[in-house]
Amino acid sequence: MHKTVGDLLVISNTQLNHDNYLLELQSVEKLDSLKPGQFVNVLVNEAPNTFLRRPFSIHDVDYLHNSFSILVKTVGEGTKKLVKATVGSKLDVIYPLGNGFSAAHNGEVILLVGGGVGIAPMMQMARESKAKGAEVHILLGARSKTDHILLDEYSNHGILYITTDDGTLGTKGFVVDHEIMNGQKQFDRIYCCGPEPMMKAVAKKATQNNTQCEVSLENMMACGFGVCLCCVTPTSQGHKCVCTDGPVFDINDLKWEI
Ligand SMILES: Cc1cc2nc3c(=O)[nH]c(=O)nc-3n(C[C@H](O)[C@H](O)[C@H](O)COP(=O)(O)OP(=O)(O)OC[C@H]3O[C@@H](n4cnc5c(N)ncnc54)[C@H](O)[C@@H]3O)c2cc1C
Numbered sequence: 270m271h272k273t274v275g276d277l278l279v280i281s282n283t284q285l286n287h288d289n290y291l292l293e294l295q296s297v298e299k300l301d302s303l304k305p306g307q308f309v310n311v312l313v314n315e316a317p318n319t320f321l322r323r324p325f326s327i328h329d330v331d332y333l334h335n336s337f338s339i340l341v342k343t344v345g346e347g348t349k350k351l352v353k354a355t356v357g358s359k360l361d362v363i364y365p366l367g368n369g370f371s372a373a374h375n376g377e378v379i380l381l382v383g384g385g386v387g388i389a390p391m392m393q394m395a396r397e398s399k400a401k402g403a404e405v406h407i408l409l410g411a412r413s414k415t416d417h418i419l420l421d422e423y424s425n426h427g428i429l430y431i432t433t434d435d436g437t438l439g440t441k442g443f444v445v446d447h448e449i450m451n452g453q454k455q456f457d458r459i460y461c462c463g464p465e466p467m468m469k470a471v472a473k474k475a476t477q478n479n480t481q482c483e484v485s486l487e488n489m490m491a492c493g494f495g496v497c498l499c500c501v502t503p504t505s506q507g508h509k510c511v512c513t514d515g516p517v518f519d520i521n522d523l524k525w526e527i
Pocket residue numbers: 308319321322323324325326327339340341342343344345346347348349386389390486487488489490491516
């Protein structure tokens with residue numbers, strides 16, 4: 270797939286809660302098609318200590334306006350600087366990167382599971398899967414009620430289930446504790462993104478239920494296009510680069526002990 274390195278215009282920057290921001294970036298040229306689960310690599314302006322680009326999942330795409338959004342959680346210097354980008358400024362972005370999720374088909378029953386900022390790629394995935402005629406279920410987990418964002422927007426694209434670690438919203442516990450993960454419904458495929466322990470727990474449930482499952486890994490990255498090899502993960506076909514062979518993998522291809 271053709272990759273673009275370009276200056277994108279920041280057309281909106283919305284603070285969603287204490288540490289999450291939604292940035293909408295617009296290209297002057299027509300956007301090529303972007304697959305759910307692909308990511309972009311963003312250069313952080315005027316940040317000498319964060320010279321490596323920072324990877325972010327594509328949150329959603331608006332082909333009509335040649336724009337896409339990224340959901341940024343502030344964790345360190347790069348993201349704290351990035352969320353200060355003002356409307357009208359430009360960001361140097363390489364896009365699209367990675368393979369993306371397998372498409373869901375008409376009539377399939379799918380479950381999208383997002384934990385923390387791992388919910389990011391699930392918006393485009395939910396919207397496009399529903400448009401293709403899949404029955405979309407979305408399970409989002411977070412530490413507490415105030416960590417949950419964009420719930421109305423997700424619920425526009427599927428049947429929404431919520432967990433919080435502290436029980437302040439939805440089912441108390443982790444995503445795998447929700448009844449939807451425990452045999453209440455049979456899914457054709459599960460798609461998952463979030464912290465690795467969460468993805469391993471979801472992979473275990475999927476294996477027990479004989480359900481296909483894809484996970485999106487968030488290994489540390491530098492180049493983002495297969496040159497530095499700092500993002501490799503062991504698979505049944507040897508070591509693979511998460512940035513080019515992934516970030517999405519079938520759980521059966523990963524050498525995870527679950
Ligand atoms: C494929 C992929 C998709 C991602 N999607 C999103 C997303 O949609 N939204 C979001 O908020 N975050 C996402 N991340 C994580 C995001 O890239 C990091 O949080 C960000 O790079 C941290 O930069 P920083 O300078 O603020 O933090 P730093 O001060 O550099 O580090 C803070 C923490 O972030 C992690 N981190 C730092 N640099 C990287 C890097 N280059 N790659 C991966 N992890 C890193 C480290 O584990 C570290 O503990 C994604 C990561 C990957 C690999």
